[in-house]
Amino acid sequence: MKPHSLSDLDAFLAVARHRNFRRAARERGVSASTLSQAVRDLEEATGMRLLHRTTRSVTPTEAGQRLVDSLTPAMAAVTQALDGLDQYRGTAFGTLRLNVPGIVARVVLPDILGPFLAAHPGVRVEVEEENAFVDVFAAGFDAGVRYEEALAQDVVAVPMGPRVQRYLLAASPAHIAQHGLPQHPTDLLSRPCLRQSFPGGALLPWEFECDGEGVKLNPSGPLVASNSHLLTGAAMDGLGWIYTFAELLAPHIAAGELVEALPDWSLRFSGPYLYYSSRRHVPGPLRALVEWLRNR
Known part of the structure; x- marks a missing residue:
């Protein structure tokens, strides 16, 4: 026998409990004919009569009573499982x-x-x-x-x-003392730069903006890495220029380990x-x- 709907099973239990189609229908908020059809569908699916019906009474058959005894705890468990979802409804849990x-x-x-x-x-x-x-x-x-x-x-x-966040261009004091400060983003094309790689090896271009002018570069240098800690350490060691989130470099600038350059050109973004x-x-x-x- 193929599984039957929980709705029909629950309808059968309601009628068996009340021993009356009309009272069971009022409890469930449906018509008595709807419940009667649900019980008929269940009997059709099981191939046996589950309720004795007369004009004065409705009582389970022997098979029907056995189904009632088996279904009652099972349906209670289903109800309890659904009620258990309430802790997730409208609550932070x-x-x-x-x-x-x-x-x-x-x-x-x-x-x-x-x-x-x-x-x-x-x-x-x-x-x-x-x-x-x-x-x-x-x-x-x-x-x-x-x-x-x-x-x-x-x-x-x-x-x-x-x-609002921004990128920040920086290098170590020693590197700047040796190579000088860039005056324009394009100067970085002839300076050693430390590039961050992304999944698949992609290198995003360095973008700069100032007074409506935009510049997009792909500078080169001695180190390409996906790890920002490694790149920041290399910048502090004087290996070249780093251009990344200001929040990552700000503590090192405050400590004098890095020096910002071209602040007016820093790219800002949401x-x-x-x-x-x-x-x-x-x-x-x-x-x-x-x-x-x-x-x-």
């Missing part, structure tokens, strides 16, 4: 899985996760660092964080972190966005983070 680029993990999330988790003790956040452009939903994440140019058109995006796939049935932990970011 459960695990939130985020996929974020390295820069966000380093300079944005530290200022966000502490206060957010303190305000939502029922939430557990799992963060995976990923610089490649991947389908985070297919990979099992609840949401991702990316910059505006990497966002798909069909996602819901919420601003996250600083609304900060990162938290994005997710739909406004419907948003999991409680994700909804809590979205609301927290908007209120913040």
Whole structure:
């Protein structure tokens, strides 16, 4: 026998419990004829009579009573399982899985996760660092964080972190003492530069802007690496110029380990966005983070 619908099984139990189609129908908010059809469909599927029906009474047959005895605890378990979902409905409870680029993990999330988790003790956040452009939903994440140019058109995006960021060009004092400061971005074409690589080996061009003039370069140098720590260390060792997020270099500039150049040419861009796939049935932990970011 093929499985029958839970609705028909529950309808049969309601009639068997009340021993009356009309009372069972009132309880379920349907017509007596609807319940009668549901029971007939169940009897058709099982190939046996489950209820004795007369004008004055409705009682289970022997087979019907056995089905009642078996179904009652099973349906109670189903109800309990569905009720258990209530803790996720409208509450911040459960695990939130985020996929974020390295820069966000380093300079944005530290200022966000502490206060957010303190305000939502029922939430557990799992963060995976990923610089490649991947389908985070297919990979099992609840949401991702990316910059505006990497966002798909069909996602819901919420601003996250600083609304304006910029790149910063810097080198060590020793390197500048030996080679001098560039006066224009194009001067970097004849200077050693430290380039960051991305998944697949891609090298993004260095972009500069000043007073409406834009410059895009692909300088070369002694080191190409995907790790920003390695590149920053190489810059402090005097190996060349580095051009990356200002937040990564600011502590080293403040400490005198690096010196900024061409500040008027620094490229400015909007900060990162938290994005997710739909406004419907948003999991409680994700909804809590979205609301927290908007209120913040």
